Amino acid sequence: MIQLQRIEKVYRTDRIETVALAEVNLAVAEGEFISIMGPSGCGKSTLLNLMGLLDAPTKGTVQINGSPIATYRDREVAAIRNKEIGFVFQVFHLVSDLSVLDNVQIPLLYRRMSNGERRRLAEVALDRVGLSARIHHFPSQLSGGQQQRVAIARAIVGRPRILLADEPTGNLDSQMGDEIMALLKGLNRHDRTTIVMVTHDQQKADQTGRIVRLFDGRQVN
Amino acid sequence: MLTHYFTLALKVLWRRKFFTFISLFGISFTLLVLTVVTAMFDNAFGPGTPEPRLNRTLFVDRAVMYGPHSTWTSSAGFKLLDRYARDLPGVERLSIYEDERTVQSFVGGRKIRSALKRTDDEFWRILDFRFVEGGPFGTEDVKQARFVAVINATTRQRFFEGHPAVGRTLEADGQRFRIVGVVEDVSEARGAPFADIWVPYTTAKTDAYKREIIGGWHAMALARDTALMRGIHDEFNSRLLRVELPDPKGYEAIVAPFETKFENFARNMPTGDRKDPESQVVRLIGALVTIGLLFVLIPTVNLVNINISRIMERASEIGVRKAFGAPARTLVGQFLVENILLTLVGALIGFALSVLALRALRQSGIVAYAEFSLNPRVFAWGILLAIGFGFISGVYPAWRMSRLNPVDALKGGVSR
Numbered sequence: 001m002i003q004l005q006r007i008e009k010v011y012r013t014d015r016i017e018t019v020a021l022a023e024v025n026l027a028v029a030e031g032e033f034i035s036i037m038g039p040s041g042c043g044k045s046t047l048l049n050l051m052g053l054l055d056a057p058t059k060g061t062v063q064i065n066g067s068p069i070a071t072y073r074d075r076e077v078a079a080i081r082n083k084e085i086g087f088v089f090q091v092f093h094l095v096s097d098l099s100v101l102d103n104v105q106i107p108l109l110y111r112r113m114s115n116g117e118r119r120r121l122a123e124v125a126l127d128r129v130g131l132s133a134r135i136h137h138f139p140s141q142l143s144g145g146q147q148q149r150v151a152i153a154r155a156i157v158g159r160p161r162i163l164l165a166d167e168p169t170g171n172l173d174s175q176m177g178d179e180i181m182a183l184l185k186g187l188n189r190h191d192r193t194t195i196v197m198v199t200h201d202q203q204k205a206d207q208t209g210r211i212v213r214l215f216d217g218r219q220v221n
Numbered sequence: 222m223l224t225h226y227f228t229l230a231l232k233v234l235w236r237r238k239f240f241t242f243i244s245l246f247g248i249s250f251t252l253l254v255l256t257v258v259t260a261m262f263d264n265a266f267g268p269g270t271p272e273p274r275l276n277r278t279l280f281v282d283r284a285v286m287y288g289p290h291s292t293w294t295s296s297a298g299f300k301l302l303d304r305y306a307r308d309l310p311g312v313e314r315l316s317i318y319e320d321e322r323t324v325q326s327f328v329g330g331r332k333i334r335s336a337l338k339r340t341d342d343e344f345w346r347i348l349d350f351r352f353v354e355g356g357p358f359g360t361e362d363v364k365q366a367r368f369v370a371v372i373n374a375t376t377r378q379r380f381f382e383g384h385p386a387v388g389r390t391l392e393a394d395g396q397r398f399r400i401v402g403v404v405e406d407v408s409e410a411r412g413a414p415f416a417d418i419w420v421p422y423t424t425a426k427t428d429a430y431k432r433e434i435i436g437g438w439h440a441m442a443l444a445r446d447t448a449l450m451r452g453i454h455d456e457f458n459s460r461l462l463r464v465e466l467p468d469p470k471g472y473e474a475i476v477a478p479f480e481t482k483f484e485n486f487a488r489n490m491p492t493g494d495r496k497d498p499e500s501q502v503v504r505l506i507g508a509l510v511t512i513g514l515l516f517v518l519i520p521t522v523n524l525v526n527i528n529i530s531r532i533m534e535r536a537s538e539i540g541v542r543k544a545f546g547a548p549a550r551t552l553v554g555q556f557l558v559e560n561i562l563l564t565l566v567g568a569l570i571g572f573a574l575s576v577l578a579l580r581a582l583r584q585s586g587i588v589a590y591a592e593f594s595l596n597p598r599v600f601a602w603g604i605l606l607a608i609g610f611g612f613i614s615g616v617y618p619a620w621r622m623s624r625l626n627p628v629d630a631l632k633g634g635v636s637r
């Protein structure tokens with residue numbers, strides 16, 4: 001499903017060169033639920049961003065469904081992100097001016113469909129995360145756990161095959177964190193959604209099928 | 222998707238009230254000025270009563286006689302027009318009329334100042350005045366030099382307190398005229414048709430005008446077809462080469478081209494070369510465009526800056542949209558729609574202010590009987606200007622935003 005080969009990511013400024021990732025090789029099969037762990041600054045989020053095509057590697061290749069992404073143009077990469085990948089962020093990144101329903105519809109705005117269909121799919125996604133009663137609320141009117149549920153609804157509304165979650169429970173208390181984990185596990189088990197999750201929490205990572213560990217930008221076993 | 226953009230745009234504008242106020246102030250003030258200028262131009266040069274056929278009407282408004290040491294600029298002389306402008310091929314009708322002059326009358330001890338214009342009978346056939354009483358004077362009236370007059374509604378009000386005027390007489394410029402018709406007021410900005418009182422040119426106190434090559438007179442030609450206008454212009458210019466000048470040692474040539482109203486205007490502007498018989502419109506438009514661009518430059522730069530900070534505040538939203546598959550071009554479209562919406566709101570405020578400004582201009586009497594108004598043509602120009610303004614001031618910020626790396630955008634917009 002996702003294949004990373006000999007990935008290197010270097011950030012360069014005028015004076016400093018920072019190696020964020022080096023020689024990373026990783027294959028994620030369809031239906032897997034893996035977690036990426038490691039200390040702060042070891043390159044976990046960078047790796048997730050490369051998998052999600054939000055950034056390009058300095059060296060190496062990223063393949064989604066067997067297609068090398070480097071040759072794609074902006075519009076094609078955007079289309080893959082739109083159809084194949086959903087994102088959940090640690091800080092939710094909900095648009096504060098939009099209602100819950102409008103936030104969830106964002107990925108569908110970039111697909112050809114009627115407003116009615118868009119709304120219907122968003123309502124289904126919100127129902128799945130248990131927020132049907134909150135569709136007209138604004139993010140500021142929700143708790144952190146509820147906001148993350150909205151973010152998950154937004155991530156799954158377009159039925160992507162891959163879900164990338166960057167510390168999805170990092171800003172939540174343990175009870176809400178458990179609820180979010182239960183949601184993610186349900187998506188993986190029932191929809192066979194491939195999930196890659198960055199986490200600091202060993203307990204959460206233990207609930208996933210496989211753990212990939214990074215240290216100073218390198219994969220460690 | 223447009224509904225989504227509109228909703229979001231309105232919310233963002235409402236949330237950032239100060240930025241919105243500054244933006245709207247700049248936009249509405251700029252559009253106020255542009256709309257007022259457009260309305261004034263439209264009143265002067267747009268087709269309308271009594272000039273519905275302006276697109277095929279040519280005028281000689283200005284004559285320049287020049288020699289090695291001196292130049293004489295004035296309107297044309299009656300003799301020049303009477304002898305050389307008649308029977309031009311392609312001309313359906315030709316009218317020769319005098320500059321309007323201010324004349325005084327005394328009614329019941331009150332002094333009334335009026336603009337009096339001496340014309341021929343063709344004047345009434347080329348122009349399409351709305352008569353509220355009676356009709357124009359005719360060919361025989363001009364031939365026989367009858368003391369008849371057409372007046373406008375305001376003059377009827379001043380002289381007769383609004384009562385029917387046809388058949389009554391008024392005294393103007395020391396002559397007494399019998400009124401044969403009353404027309405609606407015509408804006409002074411329209412030039413040729415404007416006056417308070419129109420009388421046959423043959424009633425002039427002397428016939429000295431018949432011997433003048435330059436000074437005091439104008440011609441108006443209605444072409445049979447717009448395609449023939451260039452030929453009329455060229456033929457008259459070639460006839461002018463044969464004119465016997467009054468002082469051949471002092472003056473070598475006379476230039477008095479048949480041109481459209483806007484070309485005449487261009488000729489009289491500082492950008493125009495009056496000795497050149499060819500159209501001066503390109504120069505004037507160049508100057509107007511330059512002035513217009515300079516005028517909108519400062520508010521545009523301001524709006525660009527405000528837009529950049531407004532957009533960069535929303536870096537996280539941009540990051541999310543990119544992450545969920547928004548192509549750069551779509552994001553540019555979204556922010557352009559938002560900006561055009563903002564400028565259209567500004568335009569509506571600008572239009573409302575323009576209505577007040579135009580009313581104040583009308584009431585000031587700077588231009589007699591001015592009809593400055595927001596007609597559909599001016600409104601369409603205003604909307605076009607607003608959209609153009611919104612587009613230009615939105616393109617650069619939107620383009621910069623669309624180039625943001627999604628990862629940087631999600632972190633808050635630090636560009637790499």
